[in-house]
Amino acid sequence: MNDTLRRIAAAFAEAGVSGRLHAVDIDSGTEVDAGADHPVVTASVHKLCLLVALHQHAAAGRLDLAEQVECPPGDRTPGPTGLAAMLDPVRMSLRDAAYLMTAVSDNAAADLLLERIGLDAVNEATARLGLTRTRAVHTFRSLFATVREDAGPAGVRALADPQVLARLRALDPARGNRSTPRDMTRLLTAVWRDEAACTPEHGAAIRRLLGLQVWPHRMAAGFPFDDVHVAGKTGSLPTVRNEVGVVEYPDGGRYAVAVFTRAASPAATLPAADAVIGTAARIAVDALRAS
Secondary structure, eight states: OOHHHHHHHHHHHTTTTEEEEEEEEETOOOEESSTTTTEEGGGGHHHHHHHHHHHHHTTTOOOTTTTTEEOOGOOOOSSSSSGGOOOOEEEEHHHHHHHHHHHHHHHHHHHHHHHHOOOHHHHHHHTTTTTTTOOOOOOOOHHHHHHHHHTTTTGGGGGOOOHHHHGGGGGGGTTTTTEEEEHHHHHHHHTTTTTTOOHHHHHHHHHHHHOOOOOOGGGGGGGOOTOOOOEEEEEEETTTTEEEEEEEEEOOEEEEEEEEEEEESOOOOOOOOHHHHHHHHHHHHHHHHOO
């Protein structure tokens, strides 16, 4: 296992990132720990916690996933995908908002769901599952507001300045939405075992949505096989690139993996930093399968 950890560390270094990883065989409990208990900024990975909380509410009869919600165009949480990028009024079900939040990481859809159930419900859901290091502090609207405030009058251009990045509350696990790699694999394991305080029906719905994520350039890039399925959730902020997910093999092997990275460069486009998430995940999963 020491060789596995060396290879993971070398991959992170070559990609120009610092990284934390936890991987676990969902059925045997065998694990790879490369900083698994280090606090990390979750970014949009926290939408997985919201998704679980939403389905817990539905399973308890507190809401109907077919319930319709309105999303007017004038006051949407910003973002490049889904409702956040649309121009006209939208009416849709909570279930479809959850799809957009998960598949394309739609910030506006996520905040629609948070308006319905609240941050406290998300924290109650993670606490119920024993995720003691995981906490939602901000809605996505308020998270991005802190970035704007901390960046100052220069706006987005200031995010190329390391001194500005150093003061962003959104990049500080002590002040923002946070977790650890181990907490995230514990959450994924609960979802895949139908132990996430949901019925099997709701567990299957969560797994389906994670399997519909459209981004192939991070974790999935490490498993370029037609018969290996990767279901997950990405997260991004300036210098931050994350993904958590489950890798399933045709022989029944299933592995929960959480990879959280911070890049040395502030550049928005860093293909090596995206790809190393898949590289590190593959190294870890190969080690689990060989153990």
